[in-house]
Amino acid sequence: MGPIYAEIELINAGDIALERKNYIDQDEIKKIRLDMLVDTGAYNLCINEEIQAQLQLPFIEKRSAYTADNRLIEMDVVGPVIVKFKNRTTSCLAMVFPGNSEPLLGAIPLEDMDVLIHPLRQELIVNPDHPYQAVMTLK
Amino acid sequence: MSIIKTPLLFVGSKGEKHLYTLYDSGANLSCIHPDVLEGLESPVLLGRPRLVGKASEGHYIEVSQRVSLDFYMDDILLSDEFLVIPGLSEDAIIGAATMQKWRIKLDFEHDTAIVDPKVAKMQLV
Numbered sequence: 001m002g003p004i005y006a007e008i009e010l011i012n013a014g015d016i017a018l019e020r021k022n023y024i025d026q027d028e029i030k031k032i033r034l035d036m037l038v039d040t041g042a043y044n045l046c047i048n049e050e051i052q053a054q055l056q057l058p059f060i061e062k063r064s065a066y067t068a069d070n071r072l073i074e075m076d077v078v079g080p081v082i083v084k085f086k087n088r089t090t091s092c093l094a095m096v097f098p099g100n101s102e103p104l105l106g107a108i109p110l111e112d113m114d115v116l117i118h119p120l121r122q123e124l125i126v127n128p129d130h131p132y133q134a135v136m137t138l139k
Numbered sequence: 140m141s142i143i144k145t146p147l148l149f150v151g152s153k154g155e156k157h158l159y160t161l162y163d164s165g166a167n168l169s170c171i172h173p174d175v176l177e178g179l180e181s182p183v184l185l186g187r188p189r190l191v192g193k194a195s196e197g198h199y200i201e202v203s204q205r206v207s208l209d210f211y212m213d214d215i216l217l218s219d220e221f222l223v224i225p226g227l228s229e230d231a232i233i234g235a236a237t238m239q240k241w242r243i244k245l246d247f248e249h250d251t252a253i254v255d256p257k258v259a260k261m262q263l264v
Binding site: 040120 | 142164198236243
């Protein structure tokens, strides 16, 4: 029993737009594949400064967030970033932790990708009710 | 939407309380705020204090107490040990180990947690 990790690919969404307009080549799109802690207690995608240095996501704003011990800390928000897991994709902003802190896959991207934590195996899985594409509720 | 937090009935030797409980797969173990234990259960000291890591690198919380509690999900009795965390941001947190132990399934679409009654059936076979 322990924490749940998933193999996730993060891609600089701005680079994809530039590649589509032929400003950069496909191999210049900044991306990273990493094991992320699946954290249903966190709202957002959280990366660290080392990942941010590789992806070079544009700065959006400063935002304050409460930590587990109720301390308010100020963090950079960057993005947009494309998040890929198996046959699922979403795009979102990311909050940047200092240094080499553990990156977190929070509840908003999890919900948007229509993925679940398998209750016995404790691993991230594509929602078995919707195996081929994510299904959302719009209303 | 997104994070799942529900009121659960917690039962201890001193009484019972409804506590807003976060289902947090990022937490290995379940945790509880010391202030909510009054009138619920007495915590016991750990043999040695533990340092629990936080999301931000190099930041820890020292934990010196734990408590064993029953709680109910959809009228199904579950139980586990909770670390007593001073200043915890929630009343209680159900961590990954408890979710796996009781095979709790998180339903983001309906913002709820589901437990299979068959798993929680008490038996001595």
